[in-house]
Amino acid sequence: MAVPWLRILDVVIGMTDLARSRKIRQAAVQSEQIDQQRQQSIEPSKGGGVPAGLEARLAGVVVAALKEAFERDTRRLELERTQHEAERERAERTLRLELRRQAADREIGRLRLLAGAAAATWLGTTLLAVLLRRDIAVGPRVAIGGGWLLLLLAFATAFIAQSQVAEALNRDDSRLDASPLGSLALWFIVAGLMLVGLAILLS
Numbered sequence: 001m002a003v004p005w006l007r008i009l010d011v012v013i014g015m016t017d018l019a020r021s022r023k024i025r026q027a028a029v030q031s032e033q034i035d036q037q038r039q040q041s042i043e044p045s046k047g048g049g050v051p052a053g054l055e056a057r058l059a060g061v062v063v064a065a066l067k068e069a070f071e072r073d074t075r076r077l078e079l080e081r082t083q084h085e086a087e088r089e090r091a092e093r094t095l096r097l098e099l100r101r102q103a104a105d106r107e108i109g110r111l112r113l114l115a116g117a118a119a120a121t122w123l124g125t126t127l128l129a130v131l132l133r134r135d136i137a138v139g140p141r142v143a144i145g146g147g148w149l150l151l152l153l154a155f156a157t158a159f160i161a162q163s164q165v166a167e168a169l170n171r172d173d174s175r176l177d178a179s180p181l182g183s184l185a186l187w188f189i190v191a192g193l194m195l196v197g198l199a200i201l202l203s
Contacts, residue, residue, distance in 0.1 A: 158185040
């Protein structure tokens, strides 16, 4: 649970303002009492008005209180702005990491599918070659061997591409792009199937 620093800060500053306002009122009351005592001691013929020194002191107290309140509000606004900026940056970074993770999961799933397709095709053509071993001529055998080689290359490149995607995900400073080896594995599978199909047609 996050500590409500802003509320705590507002409470502390409010209590400070309350204490200062009480001191200001007490000082104003004391000044008024002193002024009244001076006015009573002055002869009626000389009477009239508030002394200039008292007005200056009261004006100084009011200006100081206003300045303190303005500085307090400025500090609070700066603190709120800093906290909002930090929260926004943290949320943006979390969103970027989540999007990168989802893209990596999709790419790794695609590469695993390619690797599974290459392995299943290789096993299927191997079983077919074993069943038709006696009836296959030299040319179709070479084509089947080339197809096997391409399917094994597709299997290997799919696994290498998976490791590249995982490394790119660990590097936060780089963009996560689709691995070119994934496209190469797909073309290896297509070429291998074409050679195996050609061998079956020629046999």
